[in-house]
Amino acid sequence: MDEETITACAARITEAYSRGTSIAPLTDEFPDLTEAQAYDIAEAVRHERERAGDRVIGWKIGFTNRTIWDQYGVHAPIWGPMYASTTRAFEQPGREGAEREPAGSTNAPGARAAGERAAGEWPVAGLTEPQVEAEIAFRFSSAPRAGADERELLESIDGVSHTLEVVRCPYPDWVFRPADTMAAAGLHGGLAVGPWHSIEPQDRDDWARALTTFSLTIRSDDVVEGTGLAQNVLGGPLSALQHFIDESARLRGGVIIRPGNIVTTGTVPPAYPLRAGQHWTTEVDGLPLPGLSLTAV
Numbered sequence: 001m002d003e004e005t006i007t008a009c010a011a012r013i014t015e016a017y018s019r020g021t022s023i024a025p026l027t028d029e030f031p032d033l034t035e036a037q038a039y040d041i042a043e044a045v046r047h048e049r050e051r052a053g054d055r056v057i058g059w060k061i062g063f064t065n066r067t068i069w070d071q072y073g074v075h076a077p078i079w080g081p082m083y084a085s086t087t088r089a090f091e092q093p094g095r096e097g098a099e100r101e102p103a104g105s106t107n108a109p110g111a112r113a114a115g116e117r118a119a120g121e122w123p124v125a126g127l128t129e130p131q132v133e134a135e136i137a138f139r140f141s142s143a144p145r146a147g148a149d150e151r152e153l154l155e156s157i158d159g160v161s162h163t164l165e166v167v168r169c170p171y172p173d174w175v176f177r178p179a180d181t182m183a184a185a186g187l188h189g190g191l192a193v194g195p196w197h198s199i200e201p202q203d204r205d206d207w208a209r210a211l212t213t214f215s216l217t218i219r220s221d222d223v224v225e226g227t228g229l230a231q232n233v234l235g236g237p238l239s240a241l242q243h244f245i246d247e248s249a250r251l252r253g254g255v256i257i258r259p260g261n262i263v264t265t266g267t268v269p270p271a272y273p274l275r276a277g278q279h280w281t282t283e284v285d286g287l288p289l290p291g292l293s294l295t296a297v
Helices: 003-019 035-051 066-072 150-156 178-183 201-210 237-252
Strands: 056-062 078-083 087-089 118-122 131-140 157-167 188-193 215-220 223-229 262-264 279-285 292-296
Touching: 003 035, 003 178, 035 078, 035 178, 035 237, 056 237, 078 178, 078 188, 118 188, 131 215, 131 237, 131 292, 150 157, 150 201, 150 237, 157 262, 157 279, 157 292, 188 262
Parallel strands: 056 262, 087 188, 118 292
Antiparallel strands: 056 078, 131 157, 131 262, 157 188, 215 223, 215 279, 279 292
16 A cells, blocks of 8 residues: 555545544455554544644553454454544532542542542534443553553553543444554544542552452443443453553554553443433442543533
8 A cells, every 4th residue: 555545545534534424444445454554544644633733642542342342343452542632621520620539539449439420511413423432541651661561551650540432433333344443543532531540659559450350330311331340451451551552562663652641441341322412421440530421412
């Protein structure tokens, strides 16, 4: 695939996202599209957004939940950039602008965070076939090292948050091949970020254990849609993060995470269709992170 074809494919995806329309999967035309070529297309999509004035603030990892691989025909994680324009903070009532822990919590992992859910609205107009995913995200104080184990990765992380990612698909009915999702910049639509909880050096061992044992429940209009376990996400969010760091470094020639970046690690319960008028809530059991409340508008 030459540079001209990569640019043309990126333009096709960019137009579909900007217009909120669907396109045929790229692999219909290019059945031999490779992983490296797909990420080259995604890079071209990113560069176009940056030329338009947007700014990358981190990365999303997708398809880390092994329980949904057969549903989508994707059997390995993917990734894509997240932007300043697609990310917003959800605040707990009475704590607008708060950066750290909910009142009554400690820095070490616990059963559940104190306080009300962090809440906000999310517009879905213009998003093609949007879905909502309940995830765990990390914030980096320094760039991690490729090849680092999970415990070492925590030394580069200064905060953890519960997030809701809104994903969208330019391919009709969420039917595609893995390379199509890579080319489409990881299908990212937006990220609602809950309050950040600091990870202190003396608590890293506790966090490493808790991040393999927590559970996350998601409801729509007070009806439980699903509960996911940390183990669903490649054994835990740190394991998903480790895979992303190593694989992206292999393909892109070095670690792509920068200090200050946010990385969200994939849905813990399954993903669910998102429609205007719905009210979604979550709760995290086993980590001191407040649940989230999202109203689709």
